[in-house]
Amino acid sequence: RLSVTTGRHRRCSVVVTLMSTPVVTDKWAGAFDCSICRRKRLVGAEFSKTALEKYRKSGGALKCKKCVANKEAAERKAAEAKREANKCETGTTVGSNGGSLVCCSACKQSLPERSFNRNQLSKAEKARCKQCVERSIQEESKMVEDAKADKINAAKSKLKSAEARGNAAEIAKAASELSALEAEHVTGLKPMVLGKGRGRAAGRGRGRRR
Numbered sequence: 001r002l003s004v005t006t007g008r009h010r011r012c013s014v015v016v017t018l019m020s021t022p023v024v025t026d027k028w029a030g031a032f033d034c035s036i037c038r039r040k041r042l043v044g045a046e047f048s049k050t051a052l053e054k055y056r057k058s059g060g061a062l063k064c065k066k067c068v069a070n071k072e073a074a075e076r077k078a079a080e081a082k083r084e085a086n087k088c089e090t091g092t093t094v095g096s097n098g099g100s101l102v103c104c105s106a107c108k109q110s111l112p113e114r115s116f117n118r119n120q121l122s123k124a125e126k127a128r129c130k131q132c133v134e135r136s137i138q139e140e141s142k143m144v145e146d147a148k149a150d151k152i153n154a155a156k157s158k159l160k161s162a163e164a165r166g167n168a169a170e171i172a173k174a175a176s177e178l179s180a181l182e183a184e185h186v187t188g189l190k191p192m193v194l195g196k197g198r199g200r201a202a203g204r205g206r207g208r209r210r
Helices: 049-058 064-085 130-165 168-187 198-208
Strands: 002-005 011-014 092-094 099-103 110-112
Touching: 130 168
Parallel strands: none
Antiparallel strands: 002 011, 092 099, 099 110
Protein backbone atom coordinates (compact mmCIF):
# COMPACT_ATOMS: atom_id res chain seq x y z
CA ARG A 1 0.00 0.00 0.00
CA LEU A 2 1.46 3.37 -1.03
CA SER A 3 0.44 6.77 0.27
CA VAL A 4 0.29 9.47 -2.42
CA THR A 5 -0.15 13.22 -1.83
CA THR A 6 -2.23 14.98 -4.48
CA GLY A 7 -3.09 18.63 -5.02
CA ARG A 8 -4.10 20.76 -2.02
CA HIS A 9 -2.36 18.33 0.34
CA ARG A 10 -4.94 15.60 -0.10
CA ARG A 11 -3.60 12.18 0.76
CA CYS A 12 -4.93 8.95 -0.72
CA SER A 13 -3.84 5.33 -0.63
CA VAL A 14 -3.04 3.24 -3.67
CA VAL A 15 -2.74 -0.51 -3.51
CA VAL A 16 -0.02 -1.90 -5.80
CA THR A 17 0.24 -5.64 -6.40
CA LEU A 18 3.69 -6.88 -7.40
CA MET A 19 4.11 -10.24 -9.14
CA SER A 20 7.26 -11.88 -7.88
CA THR A 21 7.28 -14.59 -10.58
CA PRO A 22 5.89 -14.75 -14.15
CA VAL A 23 2.94 -16.95 -15.03
CA VAL A 24 4.11 -20.24 -16.54
CA THR A 25 1.57 -22.33 -18.46
CA ASP A 26 1.35 -24.50 -21.55
CA LYS A 27 -2.35 -23.81 -22.05
CA TRP A 28 -2.14 -20.77 -24.26
CA ALA A 29 -5.31 -19.44 -25.85
CA GLY A 30 -5.23 -18.48 -29.51
CA ALA A 31 -7.64 -17.13 -32.09
CA PHE A 32 -8.02 -20.14 -34.40
CA ASP A 33 -10.53 -23.02 -34.54
CA CYS A 34 -10.10 -26.41 -36.23
CA SER A 35 -13.01 -27.35 -38.48
CA ILE A 36 -12.34 -31.10 -38.12
CA CYS A 37 -11.75 -31.85 -34.43
CA ARG A 38 -13.75 -28.74 -33.39
CA ARG A 39 -11.13 -27.55 -30.93
CA LYS A 40 -11.43 -23.84 -30.21
CA ARG A 41 -9.02 -20.98 -29.53
CA LEU A 42 -5.94 -22.77 -30.80
CA VAL A 43 -2.59 -21.05 -31.24
CA GLY A 44 -0.96 -20.60 -34.64
CA ALA A 45 1.59 -23.34 -33.95
CA GLU A 46 -1.24 -25.89 -34.22
CA PHE A 47 -1.57 -25.11 -37.95
CA SER A 48 0.78 -25.17 -40.92
CA LYS A 49 2.19 -21.93 -42.27
CA THR A 50 0.46 -22.50 -45.61
CA ALA A 51 -2.93 -23.04 -43.96
CA LEU A 52 -2.60 -19.85 -41.91
CA GLU A 53 -1.57 -17.79 -44.92
CA LYS A 54 -4.52 -19.08 -46.91
CA TYR A 55 -6.86 -18.41 -43.99
CA ARG A 56 -5.66 -14.82 -43.62
CA LYS A 57 -6.06 -14.15 -47.34
CA SER A 58 -9.42 -15.75 -48.08
CA GLY A 59 -10.79 -17.07 -44.79
CA GLY A 60 -12.49 -20.44 -44.81
CA ALA A 61 -12.13 -23.52 -42.64
CA LEU A 62 -8.87 -24.40 -40.91
CA LYS A 63 -7.49 -27.87 -40.27
CA CYS A 64 -4.94 -28.34 -37.51
CA LYS A 65 -1.71 -30.27 -38.09
CA LYS A 66 -2.94 -33.21 -36.05
CA CYS A 67 -6.11 -33.63 -38.12
CA VAL A 68 -4.18 -33.28 -41.39
CA ALA A 69 -1.69 -35.95 -40.27
CA ASN A 70 -4.51 -38.30 -39.22
CA LYS A 71 -6.23 -37.86 -42.60
CA GLU A 72 -3.02 -38.58 -44.51
CA ALA A 73 -2.37 -41.68 -42.41
CA ALA A 74 -5.92 -42.93 -43.08
CA GLU A 75 -5.49 -42.34 -46.83
CA ARG A 76 -2.20 -44.27 -46.86
CA LYS A 77 -3.81 -47.13 -44.97
CA ALA A 78 -6.75 -47.22 -47.38
CA ALA A 79 -4.43 -47.18 -50.39
CA GLU A 80 -2.38 -50.02 -48.93
CA ALA A 81 -5.53 -52.04 -48.25
CA LYS A 82 -6.67 -51.45 -51.84
CA ARG A 83 -3.31 -52.63 -53.19
CA GLU A 84 -3.49 -55.74 -51.03
CA ALA A 85 -7.02 -56.48 -52.26
CA ASN A 86 -6.00 -56.04 -55.89
CA LYS A 87 -2.95 -58.28 -55.72
CA CYS A 88 -2.91 -60.78 -58.51
CA GLU A 89 -1.36 -64.07 -59.41
CA THR A 90 1.21 -64.30 -62.19
CA GLY A 91 0.07 -64.44 -65.78
CA THR A 92 -2.50 -62.74 -68.01
CA THR A 93 -6.21 -62.46 -67.27
CA VAL A 94 -9.24 -60.90 -68.93
CA GLY A 95 -10.56 -57.65 -67.48
CA SER A 96 -14.21 -56.67 -66.99
CA ASN A 97 -14.17 -54.75 -70.29
CA GLY A 98 -12.76 -57.70 -72.18
CA GLY A 99 -9.20 -56.34 -72.39
CA SER A 100 -6.14 -58.29 -71.32
CA LEU A 101 -4.70 -57.65 -67.88
CA VAL A 102 -1.13 -58.58 -67.05
CA CYS A 103 0.05 -59.25 -63.53
CA CYS A 104 3.18 -57.28 -62.63
CA SER A 105 5.67 -59.59 -60.93
CA ALA A 106 6.93 -56.69 -58.77
CA CYS A 107 3.88 -54.79 -57.47
CA LYS A 108 1.42 -57.70 -58.00
CA GLN A 109 -1.15 -55.46 -59.68
CA SER A 110 -3.31 -56.55 -62.62
CA LEU A 111 -2.68 -53.84 -65.21
CA PRO A 112 -3.58 -53.35 -68.89
CA GLU A 113 -0.94 -54.26 -71.44
CA ARG A 114 -0.22 -50.58 -72.17
CA SER A 115 1.32 -50.36 -68.69
CA PHE A 116 4.14 -52.65 -69.88
CA ASN A 117 6.74 -52.20 -72.59
CA ARG A 118 7.20 -54.89 -75.24
CA ASN A 119 10.36 -56.25 -73.70
CA GLN A 120 8.62 -56.86 -70.37
CA LEU A 121 5.54 -58.40 -71.98
CA SER A 122 7.79 -60.96 -73.65
CA LYS A 123 8.92 -62.13 -70.19
CA ALA A 124 5.44 -63.47 -69.40
CA GLU A 125 5.25 -64.30 -65.68
CA LYS A 126 8.35 -62.20 -64.89
CA ALA A 127 6.98 -59.06 -66.56
CA ARG A 128 7.25 -55.79 -64.63
CA CYS A 129 5.15 -52.70 -65.34
CA LYS A 130 6.72 -49.45 -66.50
CA GLN A 131 6.49 -47.82 -63.08
CA CYS A 132 8.23 -50.73 -61.36
CA VAL A 133 10.96 -50.79 -64.01
CA GLU A 134 11.53 -47.05 -63.57
CA ARG A 135 11.60 -47.41 -59.80
CA SER A 136 14.13 -50.23 -60.09
CA ILE A 137 16.37 -48.12 -62.34
CA GLN A 138 16.26 -45.24 -59.88
CA GLU A 139 17.09 -47.52 -56.95
CA GLU A 140 20.02 -49.06 -58.83
CA SER A 141 21.27 -45.60 -59.80
CA LYS A 142 21.11 -44.49 -56.17
CA MET A 143 23.03 -47.57 -55.06
CA VAL A 144 25.77 -46.81 -57.61
CA GLU A 145 25.98 -43.17 -56.46
CA ASP A 146 26.11 -44.25 -52.81
CA ALA A 147 28.89 -46.71 -53.60
CA LYS A 148 30.89 -43.96 -55.34
CA ALA A 149 30.40 -41.64 -52.38
CA ASP A 150 31.59 -44.40 -50.02
CA LYS A 151 34.74 -44.87 -52.12
CA ILE A 152 35.50 -41.14 -52.03
CA ASN A 153 35.01 -41.02 -48.25
CA ALA A 154 37.25 -44.05 -47.82
CA ALA A 155 39.92 -42.42 -50.00
CA LYS A 156 39.73 -39.24 -47.90
CA SER A 157 40.18 -41.28 -44.72
CA LYS A 158 43.12 -43.09 -46.28
CA LEU A 159 44.78 -39.79 -47.22
CA LYS A 160 44.20 -38.38 -43.75
CA SER A 161 45.81 -41.46 -42.18
CA ALA A 162 48.78 -41.20 -44.54
CA GLU A 163 49.25 -37.53 -43.68
CA ALA A 164 49.15 -38.41 -39.97
CA ARG A 165 51.95 -40.95 -40.48
CA GLY A 166 53.95 -38.47 -42.55
CA ASN A 167 54.97 -41.00 -45.20
CA ALA A 168 55.47 -39.05 -48.43
CA ALA A 169 55.01 -42.07 -50.71
CA GLU A 170 51.74 -43.09 -49.01
CA ILE A 171 50.50 -39.50 -49.10
CA ALA A 172 51.22 -39.21 -52.84
CA LYS A 173 49.51 -42.51 -53.60
CA ALA A 174 46.43 -41.73 -51.46
CA ALA A 175 46.15 -38.23 -52.92
CA SER A 176 46.34 -39.66 -56.45
CA GLU A 177 43.59 -42.18 -55.73
CA LEU A 178 41.36 -39.50 -54.22
CA SER A 179 41.94 -37.15 -57.16
CA ALA A 180 41.03 -39.92 -59.63
CA LEU A 181 37.79 -40.71 -57.79
CA GLU A 182 36.81 -37.05 -57.53
CA ALA A 183 37.59 -36.47 -61.21
CA GLU A 184 35.39 -39.43 -62.16
CA HIS A 185 32.62 -38.04 -59.95
CA VAL A 186 32.78 -34.64 -61.65
CA THR A 187 33.31 -35.68 -65.27
CA GLY A 188 31.62 -39.08 -65.29
CA LEU A 189 34.69 -40.54 -67.01
CA LYS A 190 36.90 -43.20 -65.52
CA PRO A 191 40.60 -42.33 -65.32
CA MET A 192 42.86 -43.86 -67.98
CA VAL A 193 46.27 -45.32 -67.23
CA LEU A 194 48.67 -44.05 -69.88
CA GLY A 195 51.77 -45.83 -71.16
CA LYS A 196 50.56 -49.41 -70.98
CA GLY A 197 52.41 -51.66 -73.41
CA ARG A 198 55.13 -49.15 -74.31
CA GLY A 199 57.73 -50.86 -72.20
CA ARG A 200 57.13 -54.23 -73.78
CA ALA A 201 57.13 -52.77 -77.27
CA ALA A 202 60.34 -50.92 -76.59
CA GLY A 203 61.91 -54.09 -75.18
CA ARG A 204 60.97 -56.09 -78.26
CA GLY A 205 62.44 -53.41 -80.45
CA ARG A 206 65.71 -53.42 -78.60
CA GLY A 207 65.85 -57.21 -78.84
CA ARG A 208 65.73 -57.08 -82.67
CA ARG A 209 68.71 -54.81 -83.01
CA ARG A 210 71.81 -56.43 -84.43
